[in-house]
Amino acid sequence: MKQFVIHAAVLVAAMFVGGCQRSEAPVLFHPQGQPQTLGEWHVLSSDGKQLKLNHGVEPYALNSALFSDYAHKLRTIWMPEGRKAKYSANDAFDFPVGTIISKTFYYPRGQDGAVLRVAEQKDESANGLDLSKVRLIETRLLVRRETGWVALPYVWNEEQTEATLARAGDVVPLTMHKPDGSAKTSFAYMVPDENQCAGCHSTNNTTRELHPIGPKARHLNRDDPWHDGQNQLARMVSLGRLEGLPATGVPHNARFDDASASIESRARAYLDVNCGHCHSQVGPADTSGLWLDAGTDEARRLGLCKPPVAAGQGTGDHLFDIVPGKPDESILIYRMSSLDPGAMMPEVGRATVHEEGVAVVRDWIAAWLGNCTSDGAHVAMR
Structure with missing residues (x-):
């Protein structure tokens, strides 16, 4: 079978005041292999100052999220143009071949190299991340290939310009505290290896196939943090990214921190x-x-x-x-x-x-x- 690639869009030129600037290369789906750098996928890009989402890469949020040592997470989904995920009431949506789901783990910056223990803010990942304010740790990709899902962990360099494949995982020493300086703790942040990624995402003990965990109706059924007045699932439908969403009866999980x-x-x-x-x-x-x-x-x-x-x-x-x-x-x-x-x-x-x-x-x-x-x-x- 011939190898193929799926592009998000053709390269275009955009005119700006004072000159002409070439756009970001389109998202590149790799149907095989294990690209050694995150940049080879063109899902996210960083110049060391800002982490940006490529064209067609949509952020999403969950009602309640998996805890990971107080790390914040920028979650995104990219699907090939014209392809849709299929709705499921209980299980993870059935995403088409070519789908790339990313989750970038990061912390707000504290003083003296420490990171802050604070709640995630709804608007901090609308168009990317200001890297002067946050420290990137890792980005995990979940990629839907013809043979099924594969999980690939990438660890960011100190310059925050590129992340490299870490098949064996990694350990990142961190010191974390609250904004007022209290609750200071030093710990070893563990980047999971490929087997650990597969262990969590093999949600069926019989088939042992990998599946996404977060993109389920009950987790995604919420207001879109970056588009006022829009429900995330309804927005997916309007963007041509989801089919089969019922008009009523969509399950919904609470926010664990919602006191109401x-x-x-x-x-x-x-x-x-x-x-x-x-x-x-x-x-x-x-x-x-x-x-x-x-x-x-x-x-x-x-x-x-x-x-x-x-x-x-x-x-x-x-x-x-x-x-x-x-x-x-x-x-x-x-x-x-x-x-x-x-x-x-x-x-x-x-x-x-x-x-x-x-x-x-x-x-x-x-x-x-x-x-x-x-x-x-x-x-x-x-």
Whole structure:
């Protein structure tokens, strides 16, 4: 089979005051191989001063996002011209061959080389990133080829001009603190290797095929942060990028940090995006019996008075995944709060504890009523 490439658009010339300037080269889809630099894809470009999105590369945001050591993320999708993703109510959308999904991890800059622990701002990645204000760490690509999805991690250089393929992963030492100088911590940010990328994105333990995690209806069903008054999914339809979107009944996850939403919806949304791709009926942790995806409603499967499948270090000597009203006695909180490699959950992707996320799940468990008997039965309060 002959190799082929897909271009976002032909090169054009644009006239400016004072002269003529050539546009950015179009997005280049590589149907095979592992390009050694991010620049070879032409999805994002950097001159060391600004990270820019190429023509046709659209940013997107999630309702609640996967925690990654407080890193901010610029997420983008590019699809070949004239091709559309197919809507699914529950699973990741079916994207056409040639799709390139990118996720760039970065931090706002602090003082003396440190990075800041602050909430993501809705407008900071509308047209790219001002590199005088942020430090780029890595960009991960998820690429849809004829044979399926492949994951490629790229690590940015100190000049922030290019990112290089890091098949074996990488370690980036960081010091992070809040804007007022508090909560200062030094940690090793871990860039996952190819196998770890595949481990998270192999959301079906039978097929072991890679799939996107974030681009699902319930995560994308929200206002577009960069286009006032537009829903992200409706915008995808208007741009000719999505087909099959129903007029009503589109699922929606809460923002875990939205104080106006119920504590249950916030905690379930957090667990869904952080844990549900693994802890589901078909995921890699299916044998654990603990299913934390959005489609699970059975309290026992969510962990209520459920003993662990395997005892030991990961339990912290606790008896049940969730003890109603007692988060400190629940294995779920213990593992979310741990930094012990033998106990922490998720197992990869973090070297710090997400205090705000743990607090939401803690409050959710604290609101549960009843007691667990010694044999794992739940006794409701009367």
